[in-house]
Amino acid sequence: MKYALITGASRGIGRAICLRLADMGYPVLINYHANREAAELTKSMVEEKGGTAELLPFDVSNGSEADGAITSWQESHPDDTVAVLVNNAGIRQDSMMIFMKNAQWHSVVDTALNGFFYVTRRLLKDMLTSRWGRIITVASLSGIKGLPGQANYSAAKAALIGASKALAQEVGTRKVTVNVVAPGFIDTDMVKDLDAKSLKTMIPAGRFGKPEEVADLVGFLASEQAAYITGEVISINGGLYT
Ligand code: NAP
Numbered sequence: 001m002k003y004a005l006i007t008g009a010s011r012g013i014g015r016a017i018c019l020r021l022a023d024m025g026y027p028v029l030i031n032y033h034a035n036r037e038a039a040e041l042t043k044s045m046v047e048e049k050g051g052t053a054e055l056l057p058f059d060v061s062n063g064s065e066a067d068g069a070i071t072s073w074q075e076s077h078p079d080d081t082v083a084v085l086v087n088n089a090g091i092r093q094d095s096m097m098i099f100m101k102n103a104q105w106h107s108v109v110d111t112a113l114n115g116f117f118y119v120t121r122r123l124l125k126d127m128l129t130s131r132w133g134r135i136i137t138v139a140s141l142s143g144i145k146g147l148p149g150q151a152n153y154s155a156a157k158a159a160l161i162g163a164s165k166a167l168a169q170e171v172g173t174r175k176v177t178v179n180v181v182a183p184g185f186i187d188t189d190m191v192k193d194l195d196a197k198s199l200k201t202m203i204p205a206g207r208f209g210k211p212e213e214v215a216d217l218v219g220f221l222a223s224e225q226a227a228y229i230t231g232e233v234i235s236i237n238g239g240l241y242t
Helices: 012-021 038-047 063-076 102-130 141-144 151-174 195-200 212-224
Strands: 003-004 027-028 053-055 081-087 133-138 174-181 231-236
Touching: 003 012, 012 027, 012 038, 012 212, 027 038, 027 151, 038 053, 063 102, 063 231, 081 102, 081 212, 102 133, 102 141, 102 151, 133 151, 133 212, 141 151, 141 174, 141 231, 151 174, 174 212
Parallel strands: 003 027, 003 081, 027 053, 081 133, 133 174, 174 231
Antiparallel strands: none
């Protein structure tokens, strides 16, 4: 069977992507870091819709942990492959750069960027061998325009765009597409501490986006219809940035 692996799928955008890809018929692998209860809920939500889901916990920022978890999944699924990878795991640790601690810089870059590298590199071989694959990475508006207080996050998300554009050119002939989605403000735990009321006045659509709206875009990029889109960055931000 061809599986979809979604990193950071216990909550928020990752959970919505699991549900969308399950609707498209993919058995889903739900990666998460610590929140098992939330991941179990994602799993039951997929199963309630008649889909198949398995939990695959590991810290994406830890290369050997990611390798170990993926290797043991592959050993227990000798006839299955991961055909769709959604690199979605990410964290925020905002601070003006002058006050930013090393740990704040590294944790954000390690999760988004190193996580992308460890997981994508590990799964590329199967996609190239089977001559079909979809790699979709969740970056951010912050990685396109830069946002004050987010030098770490903007750097990591901008780097994901560069890495994806490079990889798209490496694997294009094998029918593996590599794309990035760049959300603006989406209503999840990640933005709970922000002043939503004043931010909404800056968004032409007048509201935050829904995780399901990002998931629909990811679902399209994962589909056969998107076979000729690769190396692209698609914004989904209610018109906040153009
Ligand atoms: P969220 O609700 O905070 O969920 C974050 C997810 O990432 C959780 O499933 C979390 O797992 C997982 N995660 C965090 N660190 C991890 C690690 N080291 N290894 C594996 N999983 C890890 O965030 P969200 O809003 O859905 O964000 C999802 C993605 O969209 C992120 O990349 C974020 O940067 C991006 N994004 C979000 C917004 C927004 O406005 N919400 C805007 C632009 C981009 P646990 O539950 O185990 O902690």
